[in-house]
Amino acid sequence: MANDEILVLEGEMRKELSLMRKTFYSNKEIFLCELINNASSALDKIQFERFTKKSISNDELVIRLIPHKVNKTLSIIDNGIGMTKTNLLDDLGVGFYSAYLVAHKVIITSKHNDHYQYIWDSQSSSSFTSIEDINDQQLLRGTKITLFLEDDQDVPYYIDKLISYNGFGYDCARDDYKVIRTIYYFEVTDLDEDNHGEWDFVALSEIYSLRSNSWRKVEIDADLSCQSLNNKLYLDGMCHWLTDYGKCLVSFDLSNKVCYTIPTPLDIPEEMYDDFSIYLVNKYLFLLNGSIALMSKYGDTTIFYISILVELGKKETWTKLFTIGPIPPLSFPIGARNMGNILFQTVDGELAWFDLSTNLIDKLDVNVDRAPPATSFASV
Numbered sequence: 156m157a158n159d160e161i162l163v164l165e166g167e168m169r170k171e172l173s174l175m176r177k178t179f180y181s182n183k184e185i186f187l188c189e190l191i192n193n194a195s196s197a198l199d200k201i202q203f204e205r206f207t208k209k210s211i212s213n214d215e216l217v218i219r220l221i222p223h224k225v226n227k228t229l230s231i232i233d234n235g236i237g238m239t240k241t242n243l244l245d246d247l248g249v250g251f252y253s254a255y256l257v258a259h260k261v262i263i264t265s266k267h268n269d270h271y272q273y274i275w276d277s278q279s280s281s282s283f284t285s286i287e288d289i290n291d292q293q294l295l296r297g298t299k300i301t302l303f304l305e306d307d308q309d310v311p312y313y314i315d316k317l318i319s320y321n322g323f324g325y326d327c328a329r330d331d332y333k334v335i336r337t338i339y340y341f342e343v344t345d346l347d348e349d350n351h352g353e354w355d356f357v358a359l360s361e362i363y364s365l366r367s368n369s370w371r372k373v374e375i376d377a378d379l380s381c382q383s384l385n386n387k388l389y390l391d392g393m394c395h396w397l398t399d400y401g402k403c404l405v406s407f408d409l410s411n412k413v414c415y416t417i418p419t420p421l422d423i424p425e426e427m428y429d430d431f432s433i434y435l436v437n438k439y440l441f442l443l444n445g446s447i448a449l450m451s452k453y454g455d456t457t458i459f460y461i462s463i464l465v466e467l468g469k470k471e472t473w474t475k476l477f478t479i480g481p482i483p484p485l486s487f488p489i490g491a492r493n494m495g496n497i498l499f500q501t502v503d504g505e506l507a508w509f510d511l512s513t514n515l516i517d518k519l520d521v522n523v524d525r526a527p528p529a530t531s532f533a534s535v
Contacts, residue, residue: 158387186257187382188340188359189250190231190300194218196370197235197298203368204236212288227304234297235265250263258302267293319380321407322387322394328410334363335373335394335407337380362412379405386440388447393467395447401438404447406467420473422451422460448475450488450497458482459488477511484516485509 198216221230238246243263254261264276272294317339326333337360358377361370381387382393387396394407397419406415413430425457433454439450447464458480466472484507485499493500495511500523507516 183384185357186253188338188357189253190216190362191340192359192361192370193248193250193374194231194233194235194298197233197237199369200236201234201268201296227306227308228301228305230299230301232297232299234295235468237270237294237296237298238263238265238273239267240273242267244274247275254300254302257304257308259305260303261303263298264294264301265298266296268296289316321375321381321396321405322389324389324392324394324409326409327392329364331364331366333365333409335375336361336363337375338376339377362409373412375405375407379416381405383523384510387442388442390442391448395438395440396437400434401436401440401449401451404440404464405447415467417464417467419449419464420475422462422468422475422478423453428453435480437487439488441488441491441497443497444493444495447493448476452487457483458486459485461495479509479511479514482509482516 159437188470195218198218201401203215217234219230223229223234237531243265243360260274261277264272265275266272319337319339321337323334324331325331327526337358340357340395358371358380360377360380362373363370381396381398383397386401387394389395392409394409396405397403398405401419404417404419406417407413408415421436423436426517435454437452437454441448441450441462443461449464451460451462452458458478459482460475461477461479462473462475465474484501484503487500489498489500490508497509497511499507501507501518502528504522506519506521506523508519509515510517
């Protein structure tokens with residue numbers, strides 16, 4: 156083993172690792188987010204390499220989680236870019252060491268496309284070994300991380316995830332296009348149980364840069380993600396979206412990665428409705444004459460309340476502009492254009508413009524619910 160390299164953590168470094176295991180992460184389950192995030196980054200990097208190197212195979216990029224309850228191990232396997240010997244010794248990062256929140260030993264097997272396969276083996280809490288892997292079982296490319304779990308840690312039966320895309324926009328300071336998303340990792344301990352309570356989950360927010368073709372973690376509270384396909388927009392370098400039930404407006408600055416939250420107003424008079432419930436309030440976010448606008452209505456009623464945001468960051472700057480209706484044909488807004496025209500979908504599935512200045516409805520000859528005629532399909 157002349158080519159083995161042993162790294163021993165001594166003194167302050169050993170203390171720092173021990174301190175990180177106890178205090179750096181408040182939630183042990185975050186280790187899985189960190190390791191999957193690392194694997195996802197490895198897939199992004201090999202995808203980028205494909206554009207510049209024709210020698211890289213165009214195989215499907217995957218991440219696999221393999222639990223073994225008898226041996227109390229959990230393996231995270233990806234076929235991303237892989238790591239070199241130098242990467243294994245110097246570039247694992249703090250996120251990787253979160254694995255020691257639940258594991259007493261970790262083994263990494265990694266094969267970079269242009270290098271030999273190496274094994275990184277934690278010998279104890281303070282020393283690690285990196286050696287060339289000469290075994291017959293070789294990875295084509297990628298990384299396998301095997302965690303040997305502590306006695307008090309259980310191997311999850313199943314891991315699922317939900318991705319919420321919060322916004323997309325242009326960062327003019329860096330001439331870059333960016334995407335913001337939140338990933339929820341759920342642990343399901345019984346696949347046959349349908350009537351379960353709330354699932355435990357860990358959330359991770361990320362921002363994607365088109366220029367660097369990479370994802371980076373960003374600090375956004377899990378409760379602030381957008382759970383709607385609509386109710387999100389981009390304006391002047393910032394992505395804006397409504398949280399669940401429209402409780403607040405989230406504004407994310409793409410340049411400095413700062414997140415602002417503003418409670419949304421309740422424009423609907425509660426005394427108008429018996430047994431008023433906040434969960435029956437529908438809120439819609441859109442741009443009106445260059446300003447962020449919020450439209451609210453209650454349940455299936457057709458009275459619409461419109462407010463605009465005058466200044467970002469202050470609740471008091473929501474200004475109520477209009478109350479329109481009741482207008483029975485209108486169901487919900489889709490968007491707006493300048494001069495105060497709002498596009499609605501009607502109750503019968505058609506599109507119609509509503510003019511705020513004249514209160515007139517101009518129906519379009521478009522029905523979004525109508526199936527196309529059979530003659531429009533080509534026969535094979």
